[in-house]
Every structure is written in structure tokens, then in C-alpha cells.
Amino acid sequence: MILRLWQCWRVLATGFCFSMFGIGGLLITLIAVPLLRLFVRSPITRKRYAQRLVSKSFYAFIALMRGVGVVSWQVQNRERLNQPGHLIITNHPTIIDVVMLIALMPEVDCIVGEQYHQNPFTGGPIRAAGYLSNVAGPELISQCQDSLQQGQRLLVFPEGTRTVPGKPLNLRRGAANIALHAGVDIVPVTILVSESTLTKSDRWYHVPKRKLRVRISVDEPISIQPYLQEDDNLSLAARKLTRDLRSYYVAKLTAAKQLPENDHSRENRRFLP
Amino acid sequence: MTGEANTMLTKDQIQAHLSASLVDMFEIDPANIQPDARLYEDLDIDSLDAVDLVIQLRDFTGAKVRPEQFKEVRTVGDIVNVVYDLLQQPQTA
Numbered sequence: 001m002i003l004r005l006w007q008c009w010r011v012l013a014t015g016f017c018f019s020m021f022g023i024g025g026l027l028i029t030l031i032a033v034p035l036l037r038l039f040v041r042s043p044i045t046r047k048r049y050a051q052r053l054v055s056k057s058f059y060a061f062i063a064l065m066r067g068v069g070v071v072s073w074q075v076q077n078r079e080r081l082n083q084p085g086h087l088i089i090t091n092h093p094t095i096i097d098v099v100m101l102i103a104l105m106p107e108v109d110c111i112v113g114e115q116y117h118q119n120p121f122t123g124g125p126i127r128a129a130g131y132l133s134n135v136a137g138p139e140l141i142s143q144c145q146d147s148l149q150q151g152q153r154l155l156v157f158p159e160g161t162r163t164v165p166g167k168p169l170n171l172r173r174g175a176a177n178i179a180l181h182a183g184v185d186i187v188p189v190t191i192l193v194s195e196s197t198l199t200k201s202d203r204w205y206h207v208p209k210r211k212l213r214v215r216i217s218v219d220e221p222i223s224i225q226p227y228l229q230e231d232d233n234l235s236l237a238a239r240k241l242t243r244d245l246r247s248y249y250v251a252k253l254t255a256a257k258q259l260p261e262n263d264h265s266r267e268n269r270r271f272l273p
Numbered sequence: 274m275t276g277e278a279n280t281m282l283t284k285d286q287i288q289a290h291l292s293a294s295l296v297d298m299f300e301i302d303p304a305n306i307q308p309d310a311r312l313y314e315d316l317d318i319d320s321l322d323a324v325d326l327v328i329q330l331r332d333f334t335g336a337k338v339r340p341e342q343f344k345e346v347r348t349v350g351d352i353v354n355v356v357y358d359l360l361q362q363p364q365t366a
Contacts (some may be wrong), residue, residue, distance in 0.1 A: 038312055137320040177321055235298055 010207045013068035018204055020064060024057050028126025036128065050128035051107045051175045057125075058103035065096075069211060073100060076217040081105055082189055084151045086221065087144075087179045090189035091169070091249055092157045094198040097191045100216060101155060109147045110155040111140070113185040134160065141174070141181055148182040158245065165196045169249055176241035179224050180234050184221045188245070191215070198237070222248070282334075282360060287353045294329050295349075298322070308350035316349075326352075336360060 003064045032053055042048040072168060081088065081104055086107070091099060112131045116122045132143055147154050158175035179186050192215045195208030224241065231237040288308070295301045301316050312318040318326070324340060330352075331338040336359050346352055 138324045141321060172321055173321070233298065234298060235325055238321075239300065 007207060007209060010068075010070050010211070011205050012067075013070050014204060014207055017061065017065050017068065017070060021061055022122045025059065025121035025125055028053065028057065028128070033124055035127045040268060047128070047130040048107055050125070050130070051109075054125050054129045055102055055104075055108075057219070058099045059205075060150075062096075062100055062103050063166050069243045070207070071096065071212045073214045073216065076215070078104060078218060080218040080221070081189075082185065083221070084153060085148055086153055086187045087148060087175065087182070087184050088153055088155045088187045088189060089158050089245070090155070091163050091191055091253070092159055092161070093163045093191055093193045093196070094212070094214075095162065096198060096212070097193075097214065097216070098157075100214060100252065101189065103152060104216075105155070108153045108155050109142070109144075111157070141177055144178040145182040148178070148184050154178070158242075165199060169220055169246055169253070170244045171242050171249070173238045173242045176238040176245065177234070178236050180227060181239065183224070183228070185224055186245075188219045188222060188248060190217050190219060190256070192217075192247070192253075192256050219252075282357070284353055284357050286347075287356050290333055290351055291330075291349065291356075294326065298325060298329065306349055308348065308351045308353070311347055312349065312352075313347075327335075330356060334360060 033050070036046050036049055036053075040049060052241050062071070062073065088101075088105075089096065092098070098110075102110065107187070110129075110131045112126055114133045114135045117126050117131075117133050132140060132147075144154055144156075156175045156178060158171045159169070160172045160174065163169065175186075194213040195210060197206065197208045197212055198204065219260065222245075227237045227241045231240070240251075292303060292306045295306055295316070295318075296303055299318060299322055301318075305316060310316055312323070323343065327338055327340050327343060334356060336356075338356075338359065342355060342359065343352070346355060346360075
């Protein structure tokens with residue numbers, strides 16, 4: 001009974017958080033973006049400010065979600081995210097992990113699905129922050145290359161979409177191609193979630209039985225030099241690198257599954273009769 | 274003129290060259306390269322690979338091959354047909 005109440009509370013709280021997210025997006029579009037246009041002349045500086053603003057807002061959003069008991073998070077080796085000019089890749093089990101990663105990095109470029117560029121709540125901040133759209137195809141690689149060579153960090157989800165639970169991990173070759181063309185190393189991030197929620201097939205109100213716990217671990221950078229040296233055909237190098245990245249993630253995610261399941265007992269005891 | 278010489282290419286020759294390129298460039302298993310094999314779904318050729326392939330075909334045919342001409346291409350057989358048709362048309366400068 002109390003567990004059900006707790007779940008109902010989290011449905012309400014999730015709805016509240018997402019409404020705040022939408023309102024925040026509109027406020028940024030209607031107030032912050034025009035102010036930035038007015039007072040910041042240089043487009044590059046403006047984009048940097050916009051990215052910082054998005055990052056801060058996302059941090060506040062996560063704080064809100066933690067505050068109302070919808071989610072908790074744990075970050076390992078966060079400092080590894082701070083290196084400029086690196087490609088950061090990650091698996092993508094839930095929609096919230098993007099928000100968390102951007103919250104952890106004050107300035108980062110990111111490839112975002114075109115539908116979010118068009119969305120009235122997210123489009124304004126996304127365009128102001130100069131996030132790239134995934135429709136560009138081959139041109140996208142050169143846009144990413146430019147961003148990395150200017151020393152920006154770039155966040156890419158190599159699956160190109162959210163991870164489908166229970167399906168084999170399917171990495172596209174875009175991320176490997178970006179790293180190889182730009183000549184930058186890859187910082188792999190592994191995200192583990194305690195519950196499957198907010199995947200492509202979940203609606204927002206399908207909250208899990210228990211609070212969602214997210215563990216973000218930033219791993220050692222992967223050097224791309226061996227791939228560049230081994231093969232001067234970048235198409236083949238990208239295939240090999242993608243295969244290796246896939247094995248890397250499969251190993252990470254399998255190892256995580258074999259750990260004792262996230263221990264909810266202590267947390268739940270408070271709510272049990 | 275290579276362009277002129279290559280207008281004599283038959284579909285079989287184009288197919289043979291294409292197969293060899295796919296194997297060389299992308300390590301695709303020759304057994305999978307069939308006329309009705311779909312490029313994206315069956316052969317795992319993405320948009321970036323397609324650009325490389327078009328450049329390769331331009332060098333091979335000496336014809337003015339542009340990526341737009343491959344918009345409707347879905348299968349290996351489609352590529353052969355597009356290249357063949359291109360070579361049949363008189364080259365406009």
C-alpha cells in the first residue's frame with residue numbers, strides 16, 4: 001500500500017518535473033536567448049554562454065528530480081570529462097542520461113535528434129547552444145571535426161538512439177568516423193540504470209516500481225592512434241574501431257550485470273510497514 | 274579518353290568492379306554481394322561509405338557522377354543500373 005503511494009507520488013513528481021523542464025525551455029527561448037542576442041555580440045561567445053546556461057538549467061532540473069525522490073545519481077571519475085577536444089561517447093539507456101551528462105559539462109557540443117530541434121520546448125535552447133542535428137549525414141562529420149579541432153568537447157551517442165533493452169547493442173559508425181577524421185581520442189562513458197524507464201517505448205508516466213538510480217562512470221580515454229596507424233583506409237579503420245567499441249560496451253554492461261543487483265533493500269525499508 | 278572507352282562497359286563488368294570495390298573498401302563478404310542485396314540493411318553501408326563509393330565510381334567510369342544521382346539507389350543492382358545508364362548518356366560538359 002505504502003509502496004503504491006510512493007509510486008503514485010513519483011508519477012505526480014515526474015509530471016511536475018517534466019512540466020518544469022518544458023517551462024524552463026520556454027523561458028530560455030523567450031527570455032534568455034533574446035537577452036543573449038541583445039547583449040553578446042560575438043556568436044561564439046553567445047554560444048558558449050548559451051551552453052553554460054543549458055548546463056546549469058539541466059543541473060537544476062536533476063537537482064529537482066533528486067529532491068522530489070524520482071531519481072538519484074552517482075558519478076565516477078567526473079574529472080575525465082574536463083579534457084578539451086575529446087570525443088565523449090556513451091550508451092543511452094534513458095532520456096535523462098543526456099540531461100545528466102550535459103549538466104556535468106558546462107560547455108559541450110552535442111549531436112541531438114532533429115525532432116528536438118523542432119520541438120517548441122527544447123528547440124530554442126538547442127539552437128542557441130549550437131547543438132548539431134543528426135540529419136546532416138556526411139556533412140555532420142565535418143561539422144564535428146570543426147568543433148573538436150576548435151578544442152570543444154563533443155558528446156555523441158554512437159547508437160544514434162536510445163538503447164533498446166534486451167536487444168544487442170547496435171553502434172553506428174558515425175562516432176568512430178568522427179574521432180578518426182578529427183584525430184581525437186575517445187572518452188567512453190558507461191551509464192547504468194537500476195530500472196528500465198523512459199526508453200523510446202515508455203511514456204513519461206510509466207514510472208518504475210522503484211526510484212531510478214543512475215550510475216555514470218567516465219572511463220579511461222581510448223587512443224585512436226593504433227587505428228590510424230594500422231589502416232590508411234578510414235572506412236576500414238572506422239569499422240574496426242566500431243567493432244572494438246561495441247565489444248568494450250558489451251563487456252562493461254555484462255560485467256555490471258554480474259555485480260550484485262543494486263541494493264534497494266535499505267532504501268525501501270523506510271517505506272515498508 | 275577514359276570516359277569514351279568506358280561507355281563500352283557491360284553491366285557484368287560494372288558489377289564485377291563494384292563487387293571488388295565493396296570487398297576492398299569495406300571488407301564486405303563477397304558471398305553477400307548479390308544484385309538484390311540492400312546496401313544499408315544487408316551490406317551495412319552507411320551514408321559516409323556511400324560518398325566514398327561514389328567518388329570511387331567516378332574515378333572508375335571517368336563520368337561525372339554526382340551523389341544526387343544515387344538518391345534512389347537501394348540495392349547493388351540499382352548502382353549497376355545507374356552507372357550503366359550514366360555511361361549510355363552522351364557526356365555533357
